[in-house]
Amino acid sequence: MNGKDLMVGMNFVDEKFIQEAETKQIKKSRPFFVSKYIGVAACFVLLIGTVIGISFLKETAPPLTQPPGPIEMVPEESDAFLLDMDLIHNNTINGIGENDVGYDPDVYDVRSWKAADISEHYGKELQPAYVPPGLTASSYNEHAEPVYTKDGAIVSDLITLGFYTGFYEDGSPELFEETGYVKGISIQAVKVGELATCLYLEPETNRQTTDIGGTDVTFGVQHISGNVPELYTAEFRSGGIRYLVVGWQIQQEEVLKVVASIIRGDANISIIQ
Amino acid sequence: MEDQEIVQLFWERSEAAIKETEIKYGARLHQLAMKILNSRLDAEESVNDTFLETWNTIPPKKPDYFFAYIAKICRYLSFGKLDWKNAKKRSAELVALTSEMELCIPDPSSEIDEDRTGEEIGQLVNQFLSSLTEEKRLIFMRRYWYTDSVRSISERYGIGESKVKTTLFRARNELKEFLRKEGVTV
Secondary structure (H helix, E strand, C coil), rough: CCCCHHHHHHHHCCCHHHHHHHCCCCCCCCCCCHHHHHHHHHHHHHHHEEEEEHHHHHHCCCCCCCCCCCCCCCCCCCEEEEHHHHHHHEEEEEECCCCCCCCCCCCCCCCCHHHHHHHHCCCCCCCCCCCCCEEECCCHHHEECEEEEECCCCCECCEEEEEEECCCCCCCEEEECCCCECEEEEEEECCCCCEEEECCCCCCCHHEEECCCCEEEEEECCCCCCCCCCEEEEEECCEEHHHHHHHECCCCHHHHHHHHHHHHCCCCCEECC | HHHHHHHHHHHCCCCHHHHHHHHHHHHHHHHHHHHCCCCCCCHHHHHHHHHHHHHCCCCCCCCCCHHHHHHHHHHHHHHHHCHHHHHHEEEEEHHHHHHHHHHCCCCCCCCCCCCHHHHHHHHHHHHHHHHCCCHHHHHHHHHHCCCCCHHHHHHHHHHHHHHHHHHHHHHHHHHEEEEEHHCCCC
């Protein structure tokens, strides 16, 4: 069976469904203010009921010897988080600028963090829940070099995570001969300090953001001519951490899924084209 | 004129039946055929054949849903006229729809289900449609039966295009799962 068979097979659908789709309208949900006030009214009734109930219990029921158990939460049916590619606002960029903040060794100290130090500092694992298939985490992901003042105040906690198709012996990501570019994703995160800079062609006031699960994300795309692939970026702040995600030679959908997985904390994400 | 009155005219073998059907539903049938064939001439022919087929089948039939009955004939005849090899050149929307339908099939390359008839597939789709919520069913039917565009569905029901796409995406996944359970593939 193929798509054509299914389209033709639809010819034999019951007439009641055909009629229904021609004549019925989708029931609209209540206007916001109505549902809001119904909600308020329901809470009020519940509150009054609870007060009356408690008063009644105090008068009639024997004292409780056991505290009531926790309310059992029934998780809702888990559905994939859907992202519509048509709703993504792309801003044109002209590459990525280096984080060129210099730290004078007479004034600052560079320390060394291992994976446990990074997790402790950020209060979470920075590895995204979703990593595109075929990409492997860099061995450098478990290491960071934060910068401190001489009196111990942190001024940069920049972490860079890399996920690429392959690595050379020294741990650096492999370059593709045809393009001279790596293939994969890099994620920079900071609470304090500076990220690398996306070189947007439009001024900040003209840039558009996209709402991903309640977080404003600025997407960037660099259209490079010839054999050089497009470059995708995403900048956002989530949980007090600023992120820059960069996709090299991979689909923008994959960058989007990584971004959504960082924001949501899970990998159950689907893209609608 | 009410549908039942038109059906009555067919039963009386009155030629006014066809005229009244054309007045009431001619444009809608033409629109449906056009979306499939993307050719004014072919669509016109399809609609005329629909009137003829309706004339030949009522009586003995007495459809409960007259519009659905003739629209079903029209869609069937239009797909019969469609030259699939050249469909790509003629209707991008239809090609997109077929590709979307392809996504619902657990394993499109499987040859096991090749001998399933259109009627059998229709029965499966009927079962699936019965399992959907009304909202999802309406959107699914507008897209894959009436071949409406996402924008047109959005305007028809006063909902966002994103909501339409999301609903279709979920419905397609549900259909795929349904077909898998029904053994449509290995």
